[in-house]
Amino acid sequence: MSVSSPIAKKRSDYQQPDFLISHVDMVFHLDIQKTRVITTCQFSRNGEHNRPLVLDGESITLIKVVLNDNLISDYDVNSEQLTIPTTEDEFTLCVETVINPEANKTLEGLYFSAGAYCTQCEAEGFRKITYFLDRPDVLAKYDVTIYADKARYPHLLSNGNQIDKGQLDDGRHWVKWQDPFNKPSYLFALVAGDFDLLTDNFMTQSGRNVALELYVDKGALDKGHHAIASLKKAMAWDEQVFGLEYDLDIYMVVAVDFFNMGAMENKGLNVFNSKFVLADAESATDDDFFNIEAVIGHEYFHNWTGNRVTCRDWFQLSLKEGLTVFRDQQFSADMSSPVFNRIKNVQIIREHQFAEDASAMAHPIRPEEVIEMNNFYTVTVYDKGAEVIRMMHTLLGADGFRKGMDLYFARFDGQAVTCDDFVQAMQDATGIDLSQFRLWYSQSGTPKVTVSDEFDLSTGRYTLTFGQMTPPTADQKTKQALHIPFRFELLDEQGVAISDDSVPELKAKMIELTQDVHSVSVSGLNAKPTPSLLHNFSAPVKVDYAYTHQQLSSIILYSGDEFARWDASQSLYSRCIHNLATAPDSPDNALFDSMLDSIGGVFALADTNPALAAAMLSIPSFETLSQQVDEIQVEALYHAQRSVRHLIATALSDKWLTLYNNQVVGAYQYKADDVDKRRLRNLSLSYLVQGDATQASELLHAQFSQADNMTDSLGALKAAQYGKLEQFDQLMVQFEERWRHDPLVLDKWFALHANMERSDILARLPLLLSHEKFSLDNPNRVRSVLGSFAFYNVLGFHAIDGSGYKFLADYLLKLNSVNPQVAARVITPLTQWQKFDPKRQELMRYQLARIADCKELSKDLIEKVSKSLNYTAD
CATH class of the missing domain: 2.60.40.1730 (tricorn interacting facor f3 domain)
Incomplete structure (x- = not known):
C-alpha cells in the first residue's frame, strides 16, 4: 500500500519575508x-x-x-x-x-x-x-x-x-x-x-x-x-x-x-x-541528577547558540541544536567522567541515529524537505549534528574552533543565519578548507569505513588501507566521498603504541579521509601491529576490520584510548552474541574463552577507573546489536544476548560478588566517585541475580530496604526485573505505595512494568493505562508506558502474532487527536520495519496502513506514516 503525502516544504523554496517587524x-x-x-x-x-x-x-x-x-x-x-x-x-x-x-x-x-x-x-x-x-x-x-x-x-x-x-x-x-x-x-x-x-x-x-x-x-x-x-x-x-x-x-x-x-x-x-x-x-x-545538569546547561548555552544567533529557517535547525548539543556534551564531560559521557553519546548514535539512517526517515542533518516542522526534532539533527560539530572541532583544534566561534558571534550576533554561515566563519577564522566537509550537512546516511592491512615481514613494511562508502538511503541514492577525521594508533606485540614521526598520520594519530581509498604505510617493524581504530569515535561511521579475538583483547588491555578499549569489549560481546544467535548448537568456544579472559581482566579497573570498568562490563543493548545485522531475527538475537549475559554472570560469579561488596559508599551524595561505585554495585547485582537465586534474593531485599537513594532502590528493582524473580512484583507493590503521589517517580514504576518480559504483558498494559495516575494528556506518562514498551520491550512489542504492533497502533490513533507531536515520536519503532523478517515487516506495515486510514490524521503522523509505507529498499 502507498499513501499520498501532503505537500512538503522544501529548503530550496526559501524566500525572504515580504514584511519585517x-x-x-x-x-x-x-x-x-x-x-x-x-x-x-x-x-x-x-x-x-x-x-x-x-x-x-x-x-x-x-x-x-x-x-x-x-x-x-x-x-x-x-x-x-x-x-x-x-x-x-x-x-x-x-x-x-x-x-x-x-x-x-x-x-x-x-x-x-x-x-x-x-x-x-x-x-x-x-x-x-x-x-x-x-x-x-x-x-x-x-x-x-x-x-x-x-x-x-x-x-x-x-x-x-x-x-x-x-x-x-x-x-x-x-x-x-x-x-x-x-x-x-x-x-x-x-x-x-x-x-x-x-x-x-x-x-x-x-x-x-x-x-x-x-x-x-x-x-x-x-x-x-x-x-x-x-x-x-x-x-x-x-x-x-x-x-x-x-x-x-x-x-x-x-x-x-x-x-x-x-x-x-x-x-x-x-x-x-x-x-x-x-x-x-x-x-x-x-x-536524573546528570540529566538535569546536562539539560540545564543545554538550554542556558542556547542563549548564544540559538538565541543571540538563531536559524534563518527550520531546515537550519542543526545550526542551533547540533552545536548546542556538542556544547552540553563538552560541559557534561568536564563535570563528570569524560569516557562515560562519550560512550553515552555514541550509544545514542549507534542505537537510534544509525537506525534512523537505515529507515524511511533518513535525512541529512540539514534536511531538504518536510511536511510537519515538529518532525525535524530528530536524533539526526541533534545528535549526528553534534558529531559533525565535534569533527569540526577535531579538524580545527580547540584553539581554531574557539577562533571560529568568536568570529561567528562577531559576524552574526542578532541575526538569523544558516549552517553555511557557521561553517564559513570556521573556515575564515582558521584558513582551513572545509568545502568538502560541508557535505556532512547535505548528505544523509551512515558511512562505512572498510579497513584492510598488509604486512611484509621481509621488509618490515606495514600498510593500512581505508575505504569509505555511504550506502544509498531512502532520500538519496547517490553518495559522495566525505571529509572524515579518523583517529587511530598501532600497537606492537607488547601493546605499546608505535611512533614514527616520518609518517604524519601516525604522528598525529589521525588520518583525514577525503577520497574513496586512502593508505598509510609504516616501515621498520618486526611484527604485524594491531590497529586500534576510530579513537573517541572521531566520526559517526561504521568500521569494518577483520579483528582476531587476540587483537581485540590487546586493545582492551593496552590501547591508549579509553573509548577504543570499551569499543573492543563491545565487539567481543557482539561476536559472541551473534555467533550464538546464528549457530546455537556449535558455538565458537575459543571466541567465548577469549571473551571471558578479556573481561575477567577488566575487573582490575574497578579501583583505578570505575567509570570505564562499569562501561566495559556492560554488554551491548538489543538496539545496538540490531544495527550490526542485515536482518533482525528477534527471538534468536534476544535469547543469544541473554545467554551470553548468563554465561558472564555464572562464569565470573565470585568476581561479581566481590565487586558488589567492595562498592561501599556513605550517605548519598551526587559526586563522581560515588556515582561510579553505585553504577558498579548495581551492575554487579544485575549479574548476581542470574547465579545463586537465594543469595541474590537476600541481596536484593537488603539493598531495597536499606537504600537511602533512588539509584539503589531502582537498581534493586531492575535487577529483580531482569532476573524475573518473584520478588519483583512484591517490591513493585511497595514502591508504588510509597511513591504513588510523586508523578516523576511513578513514571519509573510505569516504565519498569512496561519493560517487563512476561507472556501476559499485553494484558497488563491496559491495566497500567487505566491507572488513576496515567493520562494520555501528559507526555511523560505516555513516554513511560507506550514509549518504554515500543522502544525497549523487545519480545512484547515484536510478538510474532503482531499483537504488540496492534496495541501501539490502537493507542497512537487515540493520541493522534490529543497530542500528535508526542504520537509522532512514539511511532518511531513501528516505522523502522525495514530490517525485520518478512512476516514482521508485513505486520508492522499493516498497522501503519491502519493509522494511515484515519480520516483526521495529523500532519505529524501523516509524514512519518506515508514515508514509511512508500519506502522501498533497493
Missing part, C-alpha cells in the same frame, strides 16, 4: 477558556513588491483588525492564515484574538494544565496565540503585559526584564515585561501560576549581578537546589571555555509537568519539563 506589544487577559490577546506590531515592507501581508494563525478566533488606528474588514481569513491587502511600506497593525488554553491538549501555543498557564512556541506554536509572521527569520523586540487573577496566579512571567506592575480593583493584577533583544516568535514565553520560588544569583566575569529564579510546584522547593547549582556551573563554564556572558538582569526557569519536550530556551525564561529540574536523593537517580 521591528516591535511587538502584546497584552494578555488570561482566562481559562477565553484568553484575550491584543497584539500590536510595527511592520515594514521588505523590498519592492505589492504583495499583501499574510500572517500565520491556527486554532484561534479573530475579533478585530486595526490598521494604523483604523478598524478594517478588508481581509481574508481561513484556518491557517490572515491575509491583509495593503500598499503601505510602514504601518502599525493591531490584531485581537481569543484562544481557549484549557482545550489546547497539543501543548503548543498557550495552554492551561495543572492549574497554570504555559507556552511552547517552537517550532510553530506562536501562530496558535495570535496571527503573526511565525518564522525564525523575523526578529523583533517585545513588550508583554499580562493581566490575571492575583490570588490564583501570583506569578506572571515573560521574556526579558520586568519593567512595571500594578494591582486592579477587581482582584486582578498585571505585570509588564520588556525584552531588549530582538528575537523570533518561537522564543516567546509566558507562564502564569502559583509556584514556590527558589532564588540565587550569579556574578558574571564583567561584574554584573544576575538574579536567578527557579519556579516549581508548591512543596517541591527542596528539589530545586541541584538545578540552580547546575545553572551556575553552566554559566561559569561558558564564560571560561567560550568567553560568553549572560546578557539580561534576570534568568528564570519554570518547571511544569505537562511539556512535550525536555525544555525550551525561551530568552530569559526557560520552561522545563519538571523531570529535568526536580531532584533529591530519595526520588531521583544518579542519571
Whole structure:
C-alpha cells in the first residue's frame, strides 16, 4: 500500500519575508477558556513588491483588525492564515484574538494544565496565540503585559526584564515585561501560576549581578537546589571555555509537568519539563541528577547558540541544536567522567541515529524537505549534528574552533543565519578548507569505513588501507566521498603504541579521509601491529576490520584510548552474541574463552577507573546489536544476548560478588566517585541475580530496604526485573505505595512494568493505562508506558502474532487527536520495519496502513506514516 503525502516544504523554496517587524506589544487577559490577546506590531515592507501581508494563525478566533488606528474588514481569513491587502511600506497593525488554553491538549501555543498557564512556541506554536509572521527569520523586540487573577496566579512571567506592575480593583493584577533583544516568535514565553520560588544569583566575569529564579510546584522547593547549582556551573563554564556572558538582569526557569519536550530556551525564561529540574536523593537517580545538569546547561548555552544567533529557517535547525548539543556534551564531560559521557553519546548514535539512517526517515542533518516542522526534532539533527560539530572541532583544534566561534558571534550576533554561515566563519577564522566537509550537512546516511592491512615481514613494511562508502538511503541514492577525521594508533606485540614521526598520520594519530581509498604505510617493524581504530569515535561511521579475538583483547588491555578499549569489549560481546544467535548448537568456544579472559581482566579497573570498568562490563543493548545485522531475527538475537549475559554472570560469579561488596559508599551524595561505585554495585547485582537465586534474593531485599537513594532502590528493582524473580512484583507493590503521589517517580514504576518480559504483558498494559495516575494528556506518562514498551520491550512489542504492533497502533490513533507531536515520536519503532523478517515487516506495515486510514490524521503522523509505507529498499 502507498499513501499520498501532503505537500512538503522544501529548503530550496526559501524566500525572504515580504514584511519585517521591528516591535511587538502584546497584552494578555488570561482566562481559562477565553484568553484575550491584543497584539500590536510595527511592520515594514521588505523590498519592492505589492504583495499583501499574510500572517500565520491556527486554532484561534479573530475579533478585530486595526490598521494604523483604523478598524478594517478588508481581509481574508481561513484556518491557517490572515491575509491583509495593503500598499503601505510602514504601518502599525493591531490584531485581537481569543484562544481557549484549557482545550489546547497539543501543548503548543498557550495552554492551561495543572492549574497554570504555559507556552511552547517552537517550532510553530506562536501562530496558535495570535496571527503573526511565525518564522525564525523575523526578529523583533517585545513588550508583554499580562493581566490575571492575583490570588490564583501570583506569578506572571515573560521574556526579558520586568519593567512595571500594578494591582486592579477587581482582584486582578498585571505585570509588564520588556525584552531588549530582538528575537523570533518561537522564543516567546509566558507562564502564569502559583509556584514556590527558589532564588540565587550569579556574578558574571564583567561584574554584573544576575538574579536567578527557579519556579516549581508548591512543596517541591527542596528539589530545586541541584538545578540552580547546575545553572551556575553552566554559566561559569561558558564564560571560561567560550568567553560568553549572560546578557539580561534576570534568568528564570519554570518547571511544569505537562511539556512535550525536555525544555525550551525561551530568552530569559526557560520552561522545563519538571523531570529535568526536580531532584533529591530519595526520588531521583544518579542519571536524573546528570540529566538535569546536562539539560540545564543545554538550554542556558542556547542563549548564544540559538538565541543571540538563531536559524534563518527550520531546515537550519542543526545550526542551533547540533552545536548546542556538542556544547552540553563538552560541559557534561568536564563535570563528570569524560569516557562515560562519550560512550553515552555514541550509544545514542549507534542505537537510534544509525537506525534512523537505515529507515524511511533518513535525512541529512540539514534536511531538504518536510511536511510537519515538529518532525525535524530528530536524533539526526541533534545528535549526528553534534558529531559533525565535534569533527569540526577535531579538524580545527580547540584553539581554531574557539577562533571560529568568536568570529561567528562577531559576524552574526542578532541575526538569523544558516549552517553555511557557521561553517564559513570556521573556515575564515582558521584558513582551513572545509568545502568538502560541508557535505556532512547535505548528505544523509551512515558511512562505512572498510579497513584492510598488509604486512611484509621481509621488509618490515606495514600498510593500512581505508575505504569509505555511504550506502544509498531512502532520500538519496547517490553518495559522495566525505571529509572524515579518523583517529587511530598501532600497537606492537607488547601493546605499546608505535611512533614514527616520518609518517604524519601516525604522528598525529589521525588520518583525514577525503577520497574513496586512502593508505598509510609504516616501515621498520618486526611484527604485524594491531590497529586500534576510530579513537573517541572521531566520526559517526561504521568500521569494518577483520579483528582476531587476540587483537581485540590487546586493545582492551593496552590501547591508549579509553573509548577504543570499551569499543573492543563491545565487539567481543557482539561476536559472541551473534555467533550464538546464528549457530546455537556449535558455538565458537575459543571466541567465548577469549571473551571471558578479556573481561575477567577488566575487573582490575574497578579501583583505578570505575567509570570505564562499569562501561566495559556492560554488554551491548538489543538496539545496538540490531544495527550490526542485515536482518533482525528477534527471538534468536534476544535469547543469544541473554545467554551470553548468563554465561558472564555464572562464569565470573565470585568476581561479581566481590565487586558488589567492595562498592561501599556513605550517605548519598551526587559526586563522581560515588556515582561510579553505585553504577558498579548495581551492575554487579544485575549479574548476581542470574547465579545463586537465594543469595541474590537476600541481596536484593537488603539493598531495597536499606537504600537511602533512588539509584539503589531502582537498581534493586531492575535487577529483580531482569532476573524475573518473584520478588519483583512484591517490591513493585511497595514502591508504588510509597511513591504513588510523586508523578516523576511513578513514571519509573510505569516504565519498569512496561519493560517487563512476561507472556501476559499485553494484558497488563491496559491495566497500567487505566491507572488513576496515567493520562494520555501528559507526555511523560505516555513516554513511560507506550514509549518504554515500543522502544525497549523487545519480545512484547515484536510478538510474532503482531499483537504488540496492534496495541501501539490502537493507542497512537487515540493520541493522534490529543497530542500528535508526542504520537509522532512514539511511532518511531513501528516505522523502522525495514530490517525485520518478512512476516514482521508485513505486520508492522499493516498497522501503519491502519493509522494511515484515519480520516483526521495529523500532519505529524501523516509524514512519518506515508514515508514509511512508500519506502522501498533497493
